[in-house]
Amino acid sequence: MTSLTTGLILLRGGRVYTPAAPDATAMVVRGDTVEWVGTDSAAQVAYGDAADQVIDLDGALVTPAFVDAHVHLTSTGLALSGLDLAGCRSLAEALDRLARHAREHPGEVICGQGWDETDWPEGRPPTRAEIDAAAGDALVYLSRVDVHSAVVSSALLAAAPGIQQADGYTEDGWLRREAHHIARRVARDAITPGQRRVLQRAALRRAAELGIGALHECGGPEISGEDDFTDLLRLAGEEPGPEVYGLWGELGAVDKAERLGAHAVAGDLCCDGAIGSRTAYLREPYADAPDTRGARYLTAGDVAEHLVACTRAGVQAGFHAIGDAALDAVVEGFAKAAQVVGEAALVAARHRVEHAEMADTDLIAAFARYGVIASVQPAFDAAWGGPDGMYARRLGAERALAMNPFAALAAAGVPLAFGSDAPVTPLDPWGAIRAAVYHHNPDQRISARAAFTAHTRGGWRALGRDTEGVLRPGAPATYAIWQVGELVVQAPDERIQAWSTDPRSRVPGLPDLSPGVAPPRCLRTVVRGRIVYTREGALE
Known part of the structure; x- marks a missing residue:
């Protein structure tokens, strides 16, 4: 189902995740905008029988739709x-x-x-x-x-x-x-335009089925090519579905990115490779390959020139950097760029770094200083963390334990935007939140609320849209409806995985993400008032 909701729509009899009313059970949508949130009884007083359509949620949870801040949609379709x-x-x-x-x-x-x-x-x-x-x-x-x-x-x-x-x-x-x-x-x-379109549609359909309302596509000359990138943006603009924002990863390509319709000259502009392939650029050699420290693709000078060009053009820049030596080059590049355009201009531009898996205390402090947004993937820790995981084999136990420092980034005030890097790890937003809450290193765990924010508002903030990703009056009607069990509130200590159902907390509850508990099931996804997915037989 892909139709634009018209008139006044009242959703009632469920739970609405909103800071405007922690006990909200109802929401009113007019066209593409959230008009009101509150309780069922208050909705009756405020609107009476004025709604053109009433949707009985039957206990379902309404949340902002997710944003996946790092994907490759054609490859995901493959x-x-x-x-x-x-x-x-x-x-x-x-x-x-x-x-x-x-x-x-x-x-x-x-x-x-x-x-x-x-x-x-x-x-x-x-x-x-x-x-x-x-x-x-x-x-x-x-x-x-x-x-x-x-x-x-x-x-x-x-x-x-x-x-x-x-x-x-x-x-x-x-x-x-x-x-x-x-x-x-x-x-x-070798992939024809027709085949590519089929793959892209399959990936967008899957995203909608998972309650994802927007995606950051990471393209580039070495990643997907111009035709793939522009065809995807055109498809997403023409057909109902999740919104797609393109990041074009090419050094200094401000004019080209504008021509291609990109939001930013960022994403997979690679300073290095990946840990598993032993191409991430490290300060010290790999534990299981002492003859290599990986591959460096960009120097600090390259980073600085790109940052200066993008900052002067008023365009967001960004880089893929995983290894600590690659992150050193990024931070050094920011310092060099600051000497040219000033720190305030860099902060205002909200440049971003993808992955940042080996960021240490000094690197994190530099991220905070320059206003860097960290686009990170919690599923990486779930897949490769732990004492027996790939990180430990490639890097040794000590370096592996320090990987993906979500809590340290958040504590330093570095904004987080969560993504999957699909198809590297699957599209799975609730799985990403669970992975952040149950990080292999207890010191790097963050609360479910913080993780949920990173996968919703964080993705919009990375696009410079601070008012989106939250359900409150005046916000875009981009939301998902979920079949859930009991809602819970995480204990104040983010590193203690304790949960409460006490309504006196006055904090909106989220689904129980404890290990072994089934994730929520998406019943409907709506993007700016347009229904882009409804589970068969749901909400009838």
Whole structure:
């Protein structure tokens, strides 16, 4: 269902998550705007029988729709409808999936993603020879879960002139750095515009089903290409669904970003790679590969020049930076830029950094000083944190424990915007909130309220829209309706996972996110008054 609600709509008989009235059970929407929130009885007094439509919530919870602050929607569509290698428990299983997909799709280019060798008994990715044996002469591109390296077939290498001389090339087919960028372009160019549209629609549909009302698409010349980026923005603008805001990751490309319709010259403008692929740029070598500290793609000078250009143009800038050495370069770049445009101008511009997984105390203090927004992904800790996780294997226990410092960032006053980096981790906003609340390091846990804010208002704040992401009179009618159990309020100490149902708290309750408790189920998603998803049979 994708229709614009008209007239006066009264939602009643549920619970509304709003700071305007902690005990609210009803909400009134007129067109694309929230007009009123309060109790059922107060709604009757204020509006009587004036509503053109009454929706009985039957105890459901109404919240602001989520914002996913870091996605790659075409690749997410591939993960939803193509060859998904996430969850493969062994190299053998991954090769079996590849072989089956090749048999079922003869003559097609195969783009798969999501493999992660760290927990496989074989302890390694597929080789080019194994891919050729499984898929024959098909052109095959299989990206690792972090999408910063890939394994490819001989046919793809033959279609990529010069790749053997590129940095990061290996004979066994596992490609990193520039060689990976070349291979990704070959695979990307093999997807037709029609196929791309199908993939993008699938990703947007899935987002709507999960109560996501807006997404930050991270594109760039090495990520998705101009056609993919502009086609997605056009599709999202023409068809009802979640809103899409484009971040174009190219150094100094202020004019190009404007031409492409981008909101910012930011996102995956990569200073380094990723921990899993050992391309994140570190101060000290990897624990499991002492001969490397990863890859540096931008210098502090590059960062400074980009910041100055964007700040002067009144455009948000941003960078992908994971390793501590890469974050050092970002912070040094901010210091250099401040000497040119001034600290106040940098703060006002609300520049952003994606991931910031290895930010330490000094780096966090610099983020706060320069007004940096941290666009972070709690699911990374859920997937790779802990004493036996990928972080610990790549970095050692001490460095792994300090990863993804959400509580330290929040305590320093650094604004947080939560995302998934889908398809690196799936679209799953409630799962991200749970991951932040139950971070592997208890010292880095944040409250459910803080996490929910980061996944709603935080995403809007990262776009410079401070009035959105909250349900109160005058706000946009962008919301989701959820089937939930009992609502709870987290104890004041953010590191003690205790919950209360005491109504005297005067704090709006959220679903119980304790481990083992089923997440809320989305019944409806509304974007600026337009229904973009309704679960079959719900709210009738």
